Amino acid sequence: xxxxxxxxxxxxxxxxxxxxxxxxxxxxxxxxxxxxxxxxxxxxxxxxxxxxxxxxxxxxxxxxxxxxxxxxxxxxxxxxxxxxxxxxxxxxxxxxxxxxxxxxxxxxxxxxxxxxxxxxxxxxx
Amino acid sequence: xxxxxxxxxxxxxxxxxxxxxxxxxxxxxxxxxxxxxxxxxxxxxxxxxxxxxxxxxxxxxxxxxxxxxxxxxxxxxxxxxxxxxxxxxxxxxxxxxxxxxxxxxxxxxxxxxxxxxxxxxxxxxxxxxxxxxxxxxxxxxxxxxxxxxxxxxxxxxxxxxxxxxxxxx
Numbered sequence: 001x002x003x004x005x006x007x008x009x010x011x012x013x014x015x016x017x018x019x020x021x022x023x024x025x026x027x028x029x030x031x032x033x034x035x036x037x038x039x040x041x042x043x044x045x046x047x048x049x050x051x052x053x054x055x056x057x058x059x060x061x062x063x064x065x066x067x068x069x070x071x072x073x074x075x076x077x078x079x080x081x082x083x084x085x086x087x088x089x090x091x092x093x094x095x096x097x098x099x100x101x102x103x104x105x106x107x108x109x110x111x112x113x114x115x116x117x118x119x120x121x122x123x124x125x
Numbered sequence: 126x127x128x129x130x131x132x133x134x135x136x137x138x139x140x141x142x143x144x145x146x147x148x149x150x151x152x153x154x155x156x157x158x159x160x161x162x163x164x165x166x167x168x169x170x171x172x173x174x175x176x177x178x179x180x181x182x183x184x185x186x187x188x189x190x191x192x193x194x195x196x197x198x199x200x201x202x203x204x205x206x207x208x209x210x211x212x213x214x215x216x217x218x219x220x221x222x223x224x225x226x227x228x229x230x231x232x233x234x235x236x237x238x239x240x241x242x243x244x245x246x247x248x249x250x251x252x253x254x255x256x257x258x259x260x261x262x263x264x265x266x267x268x269x270x271x272x273x274x275x276x277x278x279x280x281x282x283x284x285x286x287x288x289x290x291x292x293x294x
Contacts, residue, residue: 006135007186010239041186067207 005067007042012059013065014040028053045069081107136227137189138287139180139215140279141208146176147279150187153288156256158187160280173211180215184222192219193283193290196228227290232284237292250281257284 014024014036021033024055028036028050038044039054042121046054051062065071088097133153140147145164152158159208165175184192196213197204204212219226243252247267254261265275 005189012156015157015159018259018262045223081250 005071007068008040008066009060010036010054010058011040013060017058019057024057027057057065079109130169130292133289134143134190135187136193136287136290137187137211138193138283138290139183139229140195140283140286141176141204141211142240142274142276144276145172147209147277147281147283148180148183149280149283149287150183150189151284151291154288154291156262157259157284160260160284161209162276162279169207169212172272173207174216176211177214179216181218184218184224189224191225191227191290192216193227193229194284195282195286196230196233199230199232201230201232202223229289234282234289237289238285246278251277253281253284253288256288269278 008020013020019027019035025033025036030036035044037078039046039050049068054060054065055062057067084102085108088100088104091097133156136151136157138149138151142162147160147162147164149160150158161180163176165172165179181245182255192215194215195202195204197209216226225235234249238244238249238252241252243249247265250264254264260281261275263280265277268274268278
């Protein structure tokens with residue numbers, strides 16, 4: 001069975017820092033610990049502002065705090081990057097197209113979605 | 126900062142007690158994701174059913190790669206019949222979900238922690254608390270002969286098994 005990251009690691013980092021949900025909630029500027037509980041249990045996705053506040057509280061980047069969400073978003077972006085690369089491949093080659101292809105390669109680097117011949121943005125060159 | 130490696134397994138360890146069970150979730154040997162106790166207030170098989178529902182909840186939340194349980198078919202095990210049945214039920218549940226199960230005896234836990242100079246349950250708990258400082262405030266007091274086992278001790282038992290499961294293969 002493959003192992004995937006959890007949606008978020010808020011509870012782990014909160015417990016490491018020794019805070020209670022109420023205290024984290026206070027730091028976030030919210031009332032009561034219910035909101036923090038909802039975030040920890042993935043019942044609600046925090047706003048960008050709150051996610052950045054979590055980063056400030058725990059000193060851990062958002063992409064690590066919300067590792068599962070990040071991985072899902074990254075996978076989707078890589079998949080779309082492969083599609084965009086194929087679309088660019090059909091367009092007329094120019095300097096701008098080359099730059100875009102390079103950026104897409106950077107996005108897709110090491111991704112299984114893009115490693116198949118059909119998805120390989122390297123073909124755009 | 127400790128980052129999770131791709132090949133690190135997530136282990137859910139369950140350590141049953143008379144009141145319910147203690148659990149610990151570890152990713153690799155350094156990341157303690159969650160730990161705690163769950164109580165079941167019923168008798169015999171109803172208690173097992175309640176425990177099983179709570180274990181199922183934990184499996185849903187943490188989607189572990191491995192479930193670690195006590196090996197109680199060895200002669201040294203002093204587990205009661207109800208707890209043995211509960212452990213077997215959890216093994217069946219894990220099999221249904223296609224999750225690997227690791228059975229670890231108390232002797233194996235003791236042997237693993239003997240390197241750190243810990244042999245008793247409390248000494249092992251103290252070593253675990255040093256390794257995971259967030260557990261230190263929950264370290265139960267040294268148990269006297271007339272004292273019942275502290276409920277939190279099951280958490281340390283679970284962390285010990287989870288820790289071993291991340292190491293052994």
